[in-house]
Amino acid sequence: MNPNGEQVLDLRCVNCGWGIERLFVQYSPGNIRLMKCESCKVVADPYIECEFMILLIDLILHKTKAYRHLLYNMLNLEASDVKGILWKSSLINFLLDAYRFSILKGSKNDLDSSKGLLLTIWTCGEIFVNVTLGNLMFVSVVFLGTRILLNSTFAITRYRGILLAILVSSYFKLFLMAIMVWEFPLSVLFIIDIFVLSSNCVALQVLTQSRIAECFWVCFSAHMAKFFTIHWLPTLLSGSC
Structure with a gap:
């Protein structure tokens, strides 16, 4: 929780695991821009624009990027649900x-x-x-x-x-x-x-x-x-x- 009482999610870059404030900026419905990680200087989470089947294949292949997306950005451990x-x-x-x-x-x-x-x-x-x-x-x-x-x-x-x-x-x-x-x-x-x-x-x-x-x-x-x-x-x- 931040000082204003708002919930702060523990989002991570799927490439290096660095904490990031937000994964994307939405300008309009269907129009988003993926944010880059301040540490590795690449797109923090490209899985946001991918189909679930691609994520599932990478999970089966045991890619750490897919697991970071699943655990931190998709099923965030700090989420209320x-x-x-x-x-x-x-x-x-x-x-x-x-x-x-x-x-x-x-x-x-x-x-x-x-x-x-x-x-x-x-x-x-x-x-x-x-x-x-x-x-x-x-x-x-x-x-x-x-x-x-x-x-x-x-x-x-x-x-x-x-x-x-x-x-x-x-x-x-x-x-x-x-x-x-x-x-x-x-x-x-x-x-x-x-x-x-x-x-x-x-x-x-x-x-x-x-x-x-x-x-x-x-x-x-x-x-x-x-x-x-x-x-x-x-x-x-x-x-x-």
């Missing part, structure tokens, strides 16, 4: 994780079979508990790893922004919806996991301005903790009982 986006992203990711878990555990066949209402409720409850615990473990490791990754001189304490960046950069999970229509081998699930991991690394690097190797270990540790909690921990607990 960021909480709504965060809740919607969390819900979508949770549902996709639940569907992925049901595929690996063969729960889909159990739900389709006529073995009684109690078994269906038990299966749904198991999916809900396992996925919830897995995601809580994932978020905890991301926050802990990011806290360790960031030095005391780094001024990012917006864990909400970190969580939003991780959730939004997990857009590869949307390809799970194709499995609902067409049959794919289970190896496709792990290919999607690899793309999600790499996308999370780039998003965390853009947000924290850290080295890609450090971001990789944070994201890899979080994904491994989530995988262990969802798939291995229930088996270990049931075996020890």
Whole structure:
């Protein structure tokens, strides 16, 4: 917030990450002029005039410019509606994780079979508990790893922004919806996991301005903790009982 009580957005140049006051000047509807960055002296955000498909392709190619546009200029972390986006992203990711878990555990066949209402409720409850615990473990490791990754001189304490960046950069999970229509081998699930991991690394690097190797270990540790909690921990607990 500025002294006048107006909200100040944290806009960035997609080329160098330098903060910029405004991305464009609009003279009339449909007539705009893109602003240049004071640091690198080039157009701060050319994605403003690009189609969404171009942005999506660059996101798939893991270009840091596209992630800066997405996280800072498109889904600005200081925007007032960021909480709504965060809740919607969390819900979508949770549902996709639940569907992925049901595929690996063969729960889909159990739900389709006529073995009684109690078994269906038990299966749904198991999916809900396992996925919830897995995601809580994932978020905890991301926050802990990011806290360790960031030095005391780094001024990012917006864990909400970190969580939003991780959730939004997990857009590869949307390809799970194709499995609902067409049959794919289970190896496709792990290919999607690899793309999600790499996308999370780039998003965390853009947000924290850290080295890609450090971001990789944070994201890899979080994904491994989530995988262990969802798939291995229930088996270990049931075996020890």
